[in-house]
Amino acid sequence: MEARSARLHLHTKDTEMIVKTLTKALTDIGVVRRNRPDLGHNSPVRLSCGRHQGGRRCRFALLMLICGMLLAGCAMPEAIPTQSDQGSQSDQGAKVEAIQTRVAEERAGQASEKEDAMAGASGGAQGQTATAEESGGALVSGPTAEQLELLAKLRPQGEAPELLNEVWLNSEPLKLADLRGNVVLVEFWTYG
């Protein structure tokens, strides 16, 4: 709103200035015709507008031209920002910046508060996890009831034959005998 009113104000001021200038110019023309002996009788203004029969028409054309300029002048402030307009914009820019900074500061404050809250919450969660791990410690050392049931079904089907291969990829040659204590999955496969 401030920018808008500033521009409107300018608008009026500029118009006034243009009107004044043009009025002066018009008066000058009149003065030239009547009271400007310094320009002399050979003055182009006097020649073109004074002596001819078409002098009135010429003056009318000049007036129209001035009116055109006036209209153009009225339209100009909208298109080209004047120095004071830029000033008001920069003022406003500064204000906006100040507001933005304040908002950012407030947000940062809130964020830090949130972070604190989060830290507190996650601290609590960590505490809970720790307790879960403690209570689950017993479960890690032994199978669950469900797993015991499954293990009971998985009856031993005999000792796994040793691996007899000499060429290996991704590893040094392995022997099952060296892997006791590990759970081993032997998969026969072919890439084809």
Added chain:
Amino acid sequence: MREWHEKYADDGFVIIGVHTPEFRHERDVQNVENSLTRLSIPFAVAIDNDWKTWRSYNNRYWPAMYFIDKTGQIRYLKIGEGQYGYSESVIQALLAEPYAAN
């Protein structure tokens, strides 16, 4: 398989792929190596070009998975694809099983 390796390798789970070729071109170790790279297979693979391990297991299938417990006993044989959820629960149970080293 790769997922299992990543999930359970630290818990004492070892995957060994035994590559037993069905066709002549599958005997080329370079081809197998390329396929490991292509499939991003991180675990150990034994080249069983002479079918020695295949015969000792008396295996007849591709793919066939032998789940071996901490004492070296075969506890579960899975033939063919699928039922990965159950297979994973077998791995978890076998890992949870107590083991006393002799």
